[in-house]
């Protein structure tokens with residue numbers, strides 16, 4: 001089948017593309033950047049550019065495009081962009097759209113998560129038959145957080161108590177490939193990583209490989225979302241679907257240093 005992957009250049013999307021192709025399907029990437037291959041459409045869900053071409057003849061869509069780094073664009077990209085994509089997909093006769101969402105978003109007062117809740121509501125309007133897979137935080141995101149928290153010379157300042165259940169994007173992608181090539185099912189069970197970890201222990205493993213000279217320091221943050229992260233609101237310990245730990249991910253990513 002022909003599957004459009006929005007966000008096909010991102011952490012999970014590029015693994016979905018690989019997985020679909022390995023399984024003998026055709027995967028078309030939507031990206032704001034110019035094409036790197038034949039199955040590539042340059043476009044933007046926030047403006048609608050390229051979307052008509054992107055959805056043409058597609059049987060299904062994995063919708064993993066999202067702009068988590070620009071708070072002013074959550075609404076335009078994640079919410080209105082999702083509605084625009086679904087409207088075009090409906091016109092084109094797409095039979096199934098799978099949306100990638102996040103575990104626990106109702107329970108954390110974080111602006112990006114409000115956008116995810118609103119985007120899920122757009123999916124439920126049923127413009128196109130749908131499935132939603134909520135996952136816990138990816139290993140790649142843990143690295144983005146830890147890199148950002150290690151900018152000071154000699155120090156890594158990390159909220160020690162934040163709790164995550166990090167999951168490997170390759171394992172989430174494998175699940176998405178199964179889901180998108182099957183019938184729409186609505187809300188799927190949460191997909192979680194193998195271990196519940198506090199950020200102190202993740203930071204310790206990461207620093208050992210990336211910045212062994214930096215000192216790890218606790219940084220309690222006086223925000224509601226920080227307390228909610230620490231209280232484990234983003235976890236689904238009953239769903240330990242992934243098998244790859246953060247340390248195994250680091251060993252794969254930095255083979256020379258482990």
Ligand SMILES: NC(=O)c1ccc[n+]([C@@H]2O[C@H](COP(=O)([O-])OP(=O)(O)OC[C@H]3O[C@@H](n4cnc5c(N)ncnc54)[C@H](OP(=O)(O)O)[C@@H]3O)[C@@H](O)[C@H]2O)c1
Nearest residue numbers: 007009010011012031032044045065066100101137138141
């Ligand atoms: N990261 C996590 O820990 C995590 C956990 C659970 C669920 N999720 C969800 O999974 C999805 C993918 O996350 P990710 O971490 O893989 O993403 P990512 O690495 O940040 O990549 C974001 C993707 O979105 C695309 N994109 C952004 N704005 C766009 C626009 N206006 N039009 C078209 N494409 C656009 C980017 O493509 P170009 O830059 O090539 O245009 C890129 O491929 C998101 O919905 C996220 O909320 C993420």
